[in-house]
Amino acid sequence: MRYHPHTPDDVRAMLDVVGAERVDDLFRSIPQALRLDRPLDLPPAADEIALFSELRRLAARNETAHPPFVGAGCYPHHVPPVVDQLLLRGEFFTAYTPYQPEISQGTLQALFEWQTFVCLLTGMDVSNASMYDGATATAEAALMAGRITGRDKVVVSAALHPEYRKVLATYLRSTGDEIVTVPFGADGRTDLAALAQAVDGRTACVILGYPNFLGVVDALPEAAALARAAGALTVAATAEAVSLGLLQAPGALGADVAVGTFQSFGNPMSFGGPAPGFFATREKSLRQMPGRVAGATVDKQGRRGFVLTLSTREQHIRREKATSNICTNSGLCALASTIHLSLLGKRGLAELARLNHGRARMLRDAMERAGCRPVFSGPYFNEQVFDVGDAEAVVAKLAKRGIVAGAPLARWYPDAPHAKGALLCAATELHGPELIQLFASTVRS
Amino acid sequence: MRYHPHTPDDVRAMLDVVGAERVDDLFRSIPQALRLDRPLDLPPAADEIALFSELRRLAARNETAHPPFVGAGCYPHHVPPVVDQLLLRGEFFTAYTPYQPEISQGTLQALFEWQTFVCLLTGMDVSNASMYDGATATAEAALMAGRITGRDKVVVSAALHPEYRKVLATYLRSTGDEIVTVPFGADGRTDLAALAQAVDGRTACVILGYPNFLGVVDALPEAAALARAAGALTVAATAEAVSLGLLQAPGALGADVAVGTFQSFGNPMSFGGPAPGFFATREKSLRQMPGRVAGATVDKQGRRGFVLTLSTREQHIRREKATSNICTNSGLCALASTIHLSLLGKRGLAELARLNHGRARMLRDAMERAGCRPVFSGPYFNEQVFDVGDAEAVVAKLAKRGIVAGAPLARWYPDAPHAKGALLCAATELHGPELIQLFASTVRS
Amino acid sequence: YEEPLVFEHGSRGRCGVSLPPPPADFDAGDLPAALVRPAVDGLPELSELEVVRHFTRLSSWNHGIDTGFYPLGSCTMKYNPKSSEALARLPGFADLHPLAPAELAQGALELMYRLERALSEIAGFDATTLAPAAGAQGELTGLMLIRAYHEARGNPRKKVLIPDTAHGTNPASSALNGYAVVQLASGPDGRLHPETVRAAMDEDVAAIMITNPNTLGVFESHIAEIAAIVHAKGGLVYGDGANMNALLGVARPGDMGFDVMQYNLHKTFATPHGGGGPGSGPVAVKAALAPYLPLPLVVKEGERFRLVTEARERPATVGKLREFWGNFGMFVRAWALIREYGPDGVRATAELAVLNANYVRKQLEGTYHLPYPTDSLHEVVFDDAQQKDAGVTTMDVAKRLIDHGFHPPTIYFPLVVHGALMIEPTETESRETLDAFVAAMKAIAEEAKADPEAVRAAPTRPVRARLDETRAARKPVLRWQPGMNVE
Amino acid sequence: YEEPLVFEHGSRGRCGVSLPPPPADFDAGDLPAALVRPAVDGLPELSELEVVRHFTRLSSWNHGIDTGFYPLGSCTMKYNPKSSEALARLPGFADLHPLAPAELAQGALELMYRLERALSEIAGFDATTLAPAAGAQGELTGLMLIRAYHEARGNPRKKVLIPDTAHGTNPASSALNGYAVVQLASGPDGRLHPETVRAAMDEDVAAIMITNPNTLGVFESHIAEIAAIVHAKGGLVYGDGANMNALLGVARPGDMGFDVMQYNLHKTFATPHGGGGPGSGPVAVKAALAPYLPLPLVVKEGERFRLVTEARERPATVGKLREFWGNFGMFVRAWALIREYGPDGVRATAELAVLNANYVRKQLEGTYHLPYPTDSLHEVVFDDAQQKDAGVTTMDVAKRLIDHGFHPPTIYFPLVVHGALMIEPTETESRETLDAFVAAMKAIAEEAKADPEAVRAAPTRPVRARLDETRAARKPVLRWQPGMNVE
Known part of the structure; x- marks a missing residue:
């Protein structure tokens, strides 16, 4: 087995060191009754040639001659091959969460660069090191708004991506927060009159797509003004981040939180996943932000370096009091976006x-x-x-x-x-x- | 232009430093009459998307559903994807001939490993760092045999790869050496009686395919014995090097020079090129061997390291007295073979x-x-x-x-x-x- | 060399892409001027070569599995097959839109269907959702299923029982689901004991969350009895599958009383760790929980595969966990590994992972203190008790390992062990590598006695010495700004 | 860390590939026992991860264009586009057999046809053979064509004239073709002068070989007159195209009197340097030489492309230079670059290469001695005359540059310059990189005065200090052997 380096001699010698007769003895702490007494019912092992031929056959059934004419939250874009070649460097690709910063400066600096790209494109002050996707980033934004405002109602535009709204509903199910959905008008923008009616002193946040699911650049400044007047936050969700190269930054139009996905930068569609969600907000909300964050500091010799920081918000320290349960996020996808954005410039x-x-x-x-x-x-x-x-x-x-x-x-x-x-x-x-x-x-x- | 980093400001500032008005002034040493006074007649620039679409269209016209049922010097084999991923590491892929050994130990050690693989598979003592292909390696073997023996006749089996024979003829055209071709028998092996007749005191070497072009494992021991008796060298040419995992090493059967290609290890067919030729021989012929060679030595601190060596045989030192004019050979292809052979083991x-x-x-x-x-x-x-x-x-x-x-x-x-x-x-x-x-x-x- | 931030390179007007020309008549005139933004200031301006050099150099500042041993406990840092990367990049997978009509996605759907069946079989459950984006989201999903199950019976209940050895995600996921967390103390053998559970169990308890083997690498041998206690009071048993690597083909959580369990594909099935994701956290359940599974589900109808995406077909579903259908790219890689291994290879994975861990354990016993001498499986937890007198801590040992060319183990976790060093070698490491690691650990222990200051000064070899984490948290600098100066 | 040889790793029975099972009834019984070999002793036995780590680590001991500036004169170390690699790996190119029937290879043939046309246009010739495997083989080919041309006129002639600035391949290729080499002295301005040629030219001279610009980076401005002198006596003019990067779109050798010229695709058209190949050395010729071109040739017949492979269609051909059709994989990459550049981009390449070289030249003048102050184009040659008094040589300067993170220039070539430092930045390097290089060169010059010993001790940063080349040549160790010990 090419991935298992153990020869029979290795196994024998190692068992001798361990003091076991057979490999099976190593499992003696598992009561016999709980052991599986048959082989797993899986297809037999495939050699690499058979594996490739099987998966090529499956893949071929999904191949089309032309790029799709649909986005709806997942966009066909050209990814320069250089992105992938850099991404596949083992030093990036086989590293994990940078718990040991001295030997993870590559990942950490790249995440710091990702955070900067997110801030520049969204017009926000701070960004985390990525989320699962745009939908969960939106849900986490609503949860954060609840924590910040202490309120229990979320107002959502009907033109926000339906998948984002579904995930939001799933996440809010256990908090019991109310979700009020506001319709859109004939121009495809959120109905501002209805929005004004829906936003009140209980409203933690207003969430809009930017652009929204209908492809329309929604009335973000107007919505943000309404929200602000009611003491609520405004969340702008962007699924097509290329738009931020032409449209005003959500932060410039009054949004307090910008979320969405950078799938469009460097990540293939891949039947919808994975891709890097992003989450950015104002400085003042920093300590309520979910997810991991890379920060700059110095080493013992005074040289600039990067670490994961503000971990007192996180689950491995705060456990049930954490700002989110997220830990592993979309590191490699975020790196792909960072490389692609560096090329684009x-x-x-x-x-x-x-x-x-x-x-x-x-x-x-x-x-x-x-x-x-x-x-x-x-x-x-x-x-x-x-x-x-x-x-x-x-x-x-x-x-x-x-x-x-x-x-x-x-x-x-x-x-x-x-x-x-x-x-x-x-x-x-x-x-x-x-x-x-x-x-x-x-x-x- | 993504490959040209010069902005208009850069160009201006650099011209100022150089003391030129326009870029054109930098070419003043080229007489005006010798300059091209029109744009080149080439297709207009293509952006990356257009480029990919054009080349994908060309490539698609050559795609077939099944691997070819033909070898004839170029063999369809499975290349594990890990080979390519390592090969594409920029440190290997964008380095050149290791003229500065201190910062080329990666290339040099890999070439030393290649040389060892060639020796192990062929049963020879020494190998060079690769040749253009099997055909030129064969021609260089004949030239070397001429230098060693001082003789002017080369005896070739008709069952040697016809392309190898053609290239041999081209290379020997200027030396004026005679090429005698010996037929094959009904078993597809070289006709030994005819061979015995052809080999004489003028014969520098006998060249056989092993296996030969007809797919037959030729009569190498018998041919080598005949050659040895006449004071000639025996050259075994192997186009399908996978065979050396099952067949006796040419060195073990009496060959003095083993040449051919390791295309079958780690290199795609690529319409016939590139792929790494190999050249191996006995210790005693070392200083007549063509091509570059990596050797082990120590650094100032006594640590093992590798350098290009025996360069007094080569064109950049010996110029017209060199053993060959070859310099750049097939480094990257040899690396691919080295990786694939390391995996195979x-x-x-x-x-x-x-x-x-x-x-x-x-x-x-x-x-x-x-x-x-x-x-x-x-x-x-x-x-x-x-x-x-x-x-x-x-x-x-x-x-x-x-x-x-x-x-x-x-x-x-x-x-x-x-x-x-x-x-x-x-x-x-x-x-x-x-x-x-x-x-x-x-x-x- | 020093590698500046990508924003600190470049020159105005440079660009690293080759794009089609814009449509000849383009202006943004059909967009309201107030919406249109000029180019984004601050973005870098680089040629392709500059970008290549930047990331090539940055990468060399990382330790990865491909560069050396990475025994990070609880993270299962096994080799990431390169074949899987090639397969996930086949155009039919990589360029497939999630809303492609089912007839243009049959290959992808078949792959998902077959992976779902395999994952259900491997852990011994009835059905599996592939939707969750990572293990932590899998936990969240599992608790949602539990909540939905109880709600359907009239009462969501209030509490979740969690042993003190658990990952932090367990309480965090419980809290996100509105559950209060009750922490249970492990016994002196590192195991959870039935009496502890019995004492805590009541009809307000929705579930118990157990990692098995737990984060000490110890198999919870009382699991069947514990499950019976919980089930008797109407509670459910949640399995954190983070350590599934120890059990593959040997034992199945579904056969031990677990009702629901999440996988971490990047741990157990070698999808790339990627500097922290993307993960994928499928959740396997017993039939009683299946009606609540999130969407989508893949169904086979005759020879045709189809996604169930709408609640109208699954009225009890907890809903959607992430957009579209989960981290499909990871499914391809995990399926490729399962296909290449087959039943025997899958089982050998667990066997060799456990053999490797016990081999390391045996050789470091005596040199480092083993707080729980109970039999362990795929990982082993030491602490710094024997080094403390010399003033050398777990942190120091970890940093010194870096100088020996190894990634340190997980440190200071699990929390029940003071100064924990949690070593998980995984099955893809050779005996020689383990020997070299053991030798380094022993050398450090010697050095801690002879020259503790040298250990505390580590690491000396990487591009950075120890970094000031306090400063990072106190004065957060989380993005580049023009003129930024941290030194 | 130290990385042993691949043969020094591993354990008996390990294997890094996953192969189909052998046919059930296999034995080698149909092969004579004397021909069958047991497994090859000495081959490594490694898992895939071990192989990955080995080559990943080895790679980190290399300097490449992707890791830093590489101004190796005469080698044109420009950026190797990653797009080209992706394109050459398209299955329709990579998996194409050279004997595929023409109707299953039309795309490949069209690409070769179009590349041939482009190369003929760029250098100003009538036809080009793509066959030669590298620049040096291109030279050999060119001389064969010359020989064939003269032979067709009854006398192959005896001599080839070569200036003293030439690459070593020029005389070596001449010798391989049976020609005696007559070396011509360059003038004090670094140029070849018509009178020198006139004095040497007679009717025994088959050709003159000229690199233009020459290896001093100097344009041979008398080329037209020289060509006329040679042509007048029936000789031909061979152009070594190694420095074609300086002329792209600006001037064409075919317009200057050259009859034949080889390209080096890895220099001029950015195919990967690969640690030393594969190269590709197309040879462009005037119509008079076209009948002798080696095979194959690609012809277009209506809309169909076809390879001419047999001498019966081309009776005057010099024959075949390498097996099959040349280094097709390199054709794909070169064509991709030409397509992406278009006419303007091709010309800009020369312009910016020349600008970069002159920018470096201007800034190092005064700090380093310029033996030939003549105008130069894409590269510039300094020497160590100003450092010698302090006991610092070109070799020392080169090694010290390594400590500054740069690959040294080509050193001790061309031979006409004692202690030459030959700098070729190429067009893909930014002004900032050149500035950093100039700063390093100046710092070294300062250091040579202040602390020459420090310069002589270089390099100190890489994994190895200066290596003992004499020992390597005196006691050649050219392969691993069991128990090998070089230290």
């Missing part, structure tokens, strides 16, 4: 964001020419909802052509206007002009 | 070789059941020639089914017995029982 991110918006506009034009009108009038980044007549039928038709277009809005909003025809579509730098034309004409055909 | 290589031979036997059985008889009766390793009726027609038919079977013997031996039907076929660990069955039945169909 100031100019690259701006260009990429503008390119995405340009492609979305190109898609809009093509869809309009194909007779499919946009459903919402609000500003968009790289996603929009089009009325395609019968969205589920279009998805099925495109699937037969090997094109993934998977987000008929009615799955999440059965009662919305134009729900039957509403299809949420994304276009990114991967969707060139011909491909966009192909998509639009296939939708119509 | 003693047990793995023996198992892999036996598996290959077993698969070849399985193919033989399947082909015989399909009515295609082996053409040669000599012992084989993982390649054999079968009489398939009309070999070119079979290749064309299989190509339509996406199966590569590319070596109709008549392309190289138009006058051989059964030449029209003779198809050289290989089976390796990649060819499972079902695939072998599929091949045989497609050949027959």
Whole structure:
């Protein structure tokens, strides 16, 4: 076995040292009755060639000729191969949580850089070292808002990603906090009148998508003003972080917490996971923040170095009083984002964001020419909802052509206007002009 | 440009330091008449996404569902992904010839390990740090034999790889040495009677394939005895080095020089190149050996270390008196082989070789059941020639089914017995029982 | 060399990517001006080579499994197969959108289905959810299932019993679920005793959370009796599967009375540790808890696989734990390992992990103090009692190990051991490596007697000496700022 | 740490691969017993993790472009794009058999065809062979073409003229082709002068071999006149393309009078240097030499591409230079770079390479002696004349640069400069890196005055101090043997 270095001689010699006859003797502390008396019922061992052929066969069944025309929280983007090559360096990839900072400066400095990228893009003061995903980051933001305000009600826009809302509901089930959902208007933005009504002195926070699930750049400044007036926090959740290269930072528009995922930077879609959630907030909320944090300090010789810090918030110290139970998060995914963002840099991110918006506009034009009108009038980044007549039928038709277009809005909003025809579509730098034309004409055909 | 770090400000500032107005001024030593006064006629720049899409399209046109059933000097084998991941470490991959040993111990020790692997597999005393390929290694062996013996005739088996023979002819064209080709017999082995006749006091060396191009394990001990009696060297050329895990080392059978390629270890076929040629010989021929050599020594503090050595044989010291003009060889390919051989090790290589031979036997059985008889009766390793009726027609038919079977013997031996039907076929660990069955039945169909 | 922060490199206008040109007629004119941001100040401006050098150099400041032994107790730092990485990167897996129609995702769904079946079999449960994003989220999920189970019976109950050897995530996850934590004392043999549980057990107790083997590496041999006590009062038994590596193929939590257990795929099934994740924490349950499992679930209908994603098909579900379908990339790697091992390889994993730990234990006994001399399985906990007189602590021993080229064990955990040194070698380490580690540990023990100051001065070899953690926490600097100066 | 040889690790019976089981009925019974070998003694026996650790650790003892500046003159150590590696590994390229029928290899053939066209255009020639395996083999090929050309005219001629600044491969390749070498002295400006050539030129001279710019980085501005002199006597002009990086898009050897030139793809087009290869040395020629080009050639027939592999289609061919079709894997990488650059990027490459070299030159003038103050292009050659009085040599300066984290320049070459330091920064290095290098060079010059012993003691930072090269050559130890002991 290539992963087990023990030869029969090794085992014999080691048993002699241990003073055991057989390996089985090492398990004598497990009562015989609790032992398994048969081999596990698993498929027989596969050699590497068989393994590759089996998994290649499985993978091939999911392969399509074109990038999907859907985002909805998980975005098809180009990942430069250099990201992966650096990521796969064993020193990064086979290290764990940096408990021993002297031999983990690589991971720690990279996490510190990740935190800085998150702060720069979101316009926030502090960031943690990553979360599981955007949905749990949103849920943790609501929990943090509850801790900070001591309030027990969370107001959520109906245009926040439905998966984020589901996870939020799961997390809040045990706290018993109330969740009030506010509808969106014809422009696809949160209904501000309804929001004003929902926000009150019991409200811990208001949560909006930015951009929201409908692809619309939501009314963050207005919502934040309402929340602030009521003493509540504002949480902006961003699933498509490339948008932050074109849109104002949530922190600049009044958000107190910015959460979401950096999947779009350096992480493949991978059927939805893993990808790095992010969590950023204002300085003053720092000690209520969940998750691990890297901080700068000095070593004995006065040289700058990095450590995990503020661990008194965490489970391994505070146990049941911790700010969260999260420990292992998305380190490697965060590193991928950090590398990709380093490559993009100031100019690259701006260009990429503008390119995405340009492609979305190109898609809009093509869809309009194909007779499919946009459903919402609000500003968009790289996603929009089009009325395609019968969205589920279009998805099925495109699937037969090997094109993934998977987000008929009615799955999440059965009662919305134009729900039957509403299809949420994304276009990114991967969707060139011909491909966009192909998509639009296939939708119509 | 992601590879050009110069910003316009950088260029300006650097020109100021240099004391030039424009970049063009830096080229003033090139007479204006010799300058190109137009842009190069090349396709316009492609961004990374366009580049990948273009090259993926080209690559896809060469993709087949099954590994080829042909070796003929280039063998389909499984390369464990770990090889590539180590190979791509920038410290290996972006270093050059280790001119500065203190910061090249990684490359140097790996080359020393390569040399040891070559010696162990070939049963030779010394090896160089790699050659371009098996064919040039063979030609260099003939040149070395000429230098050692002072003779001007080379006797070559007709069953030596035809590409090796062609390259040998090209290399010997300027020395004016005579090349005498000896035929093979019905068993596919070199005709020993003809060989005995051809070898004489002018003969510098006898060159045989081991196994030879027909897949047959040639009569190396007998040929070596004949050569030795005439004062000539024996050169064994091995294109399928996996065979050395099952067959006696050429050194053990009387060869004085062992050459060939380790492509089968860790290197993809890559349409025939690159792959690492190897060159090994007896201790006494060391100073006539071409190419670079790594050797062990000590540093100032007495610690073991490695350097390039015996460079007085080489072009950068000896110039026109060098043993060869080779300098850059196949370092990275040799490293890939070294890693793969380290993984295989003693047990793995023996198992892999036996598996290959077993698969070849399985193919033989399947082909015989399909009515295609082996053409040669000599012992084989993982390649054999079968009489398939009309070999070119079979290749064309299989190509339509996406199966590569590319070596109709008549392309190289138009006058051989059964030449029209003779198809050289290989089976390796990649060819499972079902695939072998599929091949045989497609050949027959 | 010193490697600055990525923000401290570069030059204005440099860029490390090659992007398609923007659409010719682009302007952001269809976006309200107030929403549009100019380029983000502070972002780096680097060529590709600069980025490559930066991260290549940074990486060399890390210790990983690929660079040396990493016996970090309770973290199961086994070799991460490179094959698995190649497989997870196949375009059909890596480039698959989570909302791809089921007919364009059959391969992925089949893989999830088969992994679910294998995980259920390995731990002896009826069903497994793959959704949780990490072990800690698996715990949270497990407690949600327990809560849902009790709620369905009319009362969520109030308390969770947790032994004092438990991971911090156990009480934290309980608290997140609204449960009060009752800590149970382990016995002098490092085991939880039935009488302790009996004394604490009542009908307000929702569950007991037990790690087995526990964090001392000791098998809780009274587990069956404890489970019976808890079950008798209507409570459930939660298993923290962090130490599942010790039991693979040898014994199954589901056969011992556990009702629910989370896996940590990066521990037991060698998905990459990645500097701290991504993890994946599937939760296996007995049939009684299955109705509450979170979504999605993969079902096989004839030859076709399908995701159940909506509560209407599973009305009792606790809901969703993370977006989409879990950390699919980790499923590919874990499944690849299970496939390559087969039943015998899976069992050999536990056997060799336990053999390795006992081999180290035997050789360090006497040199380091063993607070619990009970038989242990895949890991062993020593402490610094024999070094203390010389003024050398567990922290010092750990830092000195760094100078010997090893990653230190987990230190100061479990909390029941003062100055704990928790060593988990894992099955992928060779006898020679263990011998070298033992030799280093012994050399340090000698040095602690002969020259304690040298031990306390460690580490001297890495790029940094001991770092000032107090300063980091007191004056937090958590991001780069222009002009930042920490020295 | 010390990393032993791979043969010094491991344990009997260990194995690092996972292979299919052998066919059930296998025996080697159909092979004569005398041919069958038992397992090969001495091969290592290692687990996959042991192999990974071995090569990971070994790699850390190397300096590469990815770890730092590498201004090795004449080697053009530019950044090796990672994209190219991903592309060369596409299954359609990596897993393609060289004898695949043409209809299953159209993509590969098209790529070769397009690369051939691009290389002919870039250097200004009519046709290019991609076959040669490296630059040195390209030289050999070029001389074969020259020989064949002359032979076709009845006399292969006897001599090749080579300036004293040439690479050692030039005379070695000439000798391999049976030509006597006549060395020509460069002028005091580092250039070859027409009168020198005129004096040496006669009708026994087959060719002159010129590197342009030469190894001093100096453009041979008399090249047109020299070519005319050679051509007038029926000789040919061979261009060593090693320094083609200086001319890309700016000037073309084919427009200067060269008849034939080899490329080095790993220099000019950034294919990986790989610790010394694989290279690839395409040879570009004028039409008069095209009939002699080696095989294969790629031809386009309608929309279809085809390899010409047989001499019957090309009766004048010099034959084959290496097996199959050349280093195809390198073609993919070179073509990817050319495609990404386009005409402007290719030209910018030369411009920035020359700018970088002149920037370094300007700043080191005065600190180090410049033996040839002539204008130079992409590289610059200093020597140790100003350091010699303090007893510090070029070798010492080079070794001290290692302690500053830089790879030294090429040293003691070209031979016309005593104690040469040949610096080639390449276009992929940033101004900041050059500034840091200049600062280090200046610091060393200062140190050479203040504390020459410190310079002579260098390097002190790497894993090894200066190695005893004499001992290595005198008592060659070229392979591991059991019990080997070199210390």
